[in-house]
Amino acid sequence: MLRERVTEDVYVFISQLYAEVSATVVITPEGAVIVDTLPFPQETRQVREFALERCPAGIRYVILTHHHADHIYGSYLFPEAELISHRMTRETLLKVGAESLAQAKGQTPALASVELRIPQLVFETDLLLRLGEKTIHLMHAPGHAPDAIMAHLREDKVLVASDVVTPVPLIVRGNAEELSRSLRLIKALNLENVVQGHGGVLLRGEIDETVDSSIGYLRCIDRKVRTIVERGQPRSALAEIDIEACGKSRIPLGGLVQRLHQANLEFLYGEIQQESQAAA
Numbered sequence: 001m002l003r004e005r006v007t008e009d010v011y012v013f014i015s016q017l018y019a020e021v022s023a024t025v026v027i028t029p030e031g032a033v034i035v036d037t038l039p040f041p042q043e044t045r046q047v048r049e050f051a052l053e054r055c056p057a058g059i060r061y062v063i064l065t066h067h068h069a070d071h072i073y074g075s076y077l078f079p080e081a082e083l084i085s086h087r088m089t090r091e092t093l094l095k096v097g098a099e100s101l102a103q104a105k106g107q108t109p110a111l112a113s114v115e116l117r118i119p120q121l122v123f124e125t126d127l128l129l130r131l132g133e134k135t136i137h138l139m140h141a142p143g144h145a146p147d148a149i150m151a152h153l154r155e156d157k158v159l160v161a162s163d164v165v166t167p168v169p170l171i172v173r174g175n176a177e178e179l180s181r182s183l184r185l186i187k188a189l190n191l192e193n194v195v196q197g198h199g200g201v202l203l204r205g206e207i208d209e210t211v212d213s214s215i216g217y218l219r220c221i222d223r224k225v226r227t228i229v230e231r232g233q234p235r236s237a238l239a240e241i242d243i244e245a246c247g248k249s250r251i252p253l254g255g256l257v258q259r260l261h262q263a264n265l266e267f268l269y270g271e272i273q274q275e276s277q278a279a280a
């Protein structure tokens with residue numbers, strides 16, 4: 001696992017076991033706040049040890065940015081902390097959390113000890129959390145997932161954007177228009193760093209460019225998939241839509257972005273086909 005010091009009080013941990021997913025630790029004199037956990041217990045345990053070392057006051061809150069397994073499976077390792085999430089994260093976990101965890105355990109023995117924890121403290125549009133002279137503004141930022149939130153660490157000028165910002169935006173079971181709106185929110189903030197859900201930390205000079213290219217990418221794949229559907233071409237025609245022609249590199253996350261891109265195209269194809277059938 002990699003650890004990066006973003007500011008004096010903000011540390012980001014990046015998994016080397018799963019898709020460079022990130023967890024953030026915010027240190028305050030009144031305790032630590034963790035934003036997202038890592039999927040494999042052996043890595044989240046290191047995050048916990050680090051936070052306890054730096055924070056004699058203990059770990060107060062764990063914020064879950066959305067219900068996806070790679071961000072939440074470590075939350076059981078912080079039993080003393082209050083879990084915070086969007087209302088829909090709680091509802092989704094209550095509905096399908098136990099079943100998907102059982103499935104994941106069947107496929108991945110390293111998850112055997114994971115227990116599902118359900119957030120009790122939930123919000124709708126935004127929530128202001130104050131602890132030890134830090135202000136953490138949690139805001140609903142749907143698109144990647146309907147329940148996605150971002151955490152703005154105001155004094156540190158850091159945005160923990162989670163999967164709103166990744167090397168290639170992923171919209172499967174999400175909504176591209178909503179994601180573009182959430183991305184635009186970021187440009188209005190005066191930020192030094194953005195912590196991506198996967199792939200590490202962006203510096204000030206990279207933020208606008210990454211946000212703009214993500215919005216451009218979403219517009220580009222929508223246009224290209226729409227053309228294929230309108231021409232009545234089969235799904236196999238999606239293979240012609242090149243990730244780089246839509247302004248994103250195929251290299252990050254060890255090449256995983258290429259698979260995310262394919263998944264986006266498949267998802268959009270289904271959505272647009274349904275739309276045009278409904279209109280006909």
Ligand SMILES: [Zn+2]
Pocket residue numbers: 066068144145163
């Ligand atoms: Zn996700």
